[in-house]
Amino acid sequence: MGNALFIVWRETVEAMLVVGILHSWLKQHGHGTGMRFLWGGVAVGVGLAILLAFAIVGIADVLTDTGLEYFQLGMVGVAAVLIVQMVFWMRAHGRKLKRELESSLAQAQQQANWWGMLVVVALAVARESSEAVVFLYGLGTGEGGNPLFWLMLPLGVLLAWGTFWLLQQSSRFLTWQRFFRISEVLLLLLAASLLVNACERAINLDLLPTLLDPVWDSSALLSDNGSVGGFLATFTGYRAQPALSVVLAYGVFWCSVLFGLRRQAR
Template sequence: MEQVAFIVWRESVEALLVVGILYSWLRSSPEGRRGLPWLWGGVGAGLLLAVALALALLGMASWLSDTGQEWFQALMALAACGLVVQMVVWMRHHGRGLRRELEGGASAQIGGDHWWGLLTLVMIAVAREGSETVVFLYGTVLSSQQGGQTLPMVLAGIGGFVVALLTFWLLQLGGRIITWRRFFKLTEILLLLLAGALLVSATDRLISLDVLPVLVDPIWDSSWLLDTAGGLGKILADFAGYRAYPALSQLLIWLGYWGVVLYLLRRASAQPRSLSGRAGTPAAT
């Protein structure tokens, strides 16, 4: 449940930031106010695309065999892991230019009275965040075996969105303790930990399918110290990929994941920032 609430909270804040930037900018001039209906139309269209993706995933999973389900769940966890890493790396490289990029794109559409272009810009931004949320949630729920707990997951998602609204309001107020930069630094770390957990859950399924060799199984037994059945051990299992009895192959893949992530983040920080890229990522300022 905690993973569901966290993902909805984090992605909702990003979407609110994108919409909030454009909303404030459009309201700043009489000409821009004419685009407000197109802004909300883009929000609605983006949400519909995200819902369509969710329905497509549910439909795809419903007709798969038991073995197909295992493959599908492993691939969804891998896809969610890859999306998280891509999003964090992009944010590290482009985040500070988001406001200028969004306002520049919107200005070009308004200048030519191309309101459909504005709608498309917002639709892509919202659909990107919505589709990421769908993939993250789907991969997380499947990997943690929570598929039968529909009502608690729905409540966790609603709670995450409500907290996102409160978070966005607090961040808009500003302050020395809660700032956008600190918010995204903290959630960047949490997202990368969660991506690592999704990767480990995918290796669990690949091992069960006899696709991934275990090499040594287990390499240690730390259940006496931290058991994944509950408490801190379960939190670390859900958010960081901790296993009380991991296979050697899992450990090597997890270490390789963090090596690749640190390399990509260092390279993204060193490269000069450009203004090209996706429109749905929040500023890190």
């Protein structure tokens, strides 16, 4: 449940960042027409994400039990990859995002091409919303029937509004840079958890050998069925009795991510 809340919160804040930058620019330059296209782009982006959600649910409904297992495995894997891609993308474009968006708006103003701005907004919002749809499906394959899982959606949006307001106040306690750095770490932990989930699904489908199962048993110290261990299991991928192939995949994931981040920083 906490994972769903975090995903909705993080993705909504990022979408609000894009919309907020464009809204501030339009308000500063007094473009009432541009405002209408801005909100139109937001509506189109959300609509595209809703269509994606219906498409995913529709595909899942027509699959057989085995086919559904493969489909869910693929969605969990895609969600993990998208999370890592999002972290690297924001690191590469975060600092110049505001400048690029304002440049696009200025060009649209000069050419009187507000439809171009609508497309930019729609794609930006659709990107964040669609990522959230994929993440939530990957997280909710085992929790979709729990009503508390769906309660996380409005709670996440509400929390995002509060976070965005705090960030806009230029607080020394919560700056955009600090927000992205903290959320990056949490996102990567969540991606690692999804990777472990995908590996275990692949093992159940006989697509991945266990090699050695279990490698260790730390249930006496911290069981992944308890409250604390269960939280770590869902949010970080912790397992008290992991298979060797899962441990290797987990290690390769973090080595690859840390190497990529260091290389990107250079």
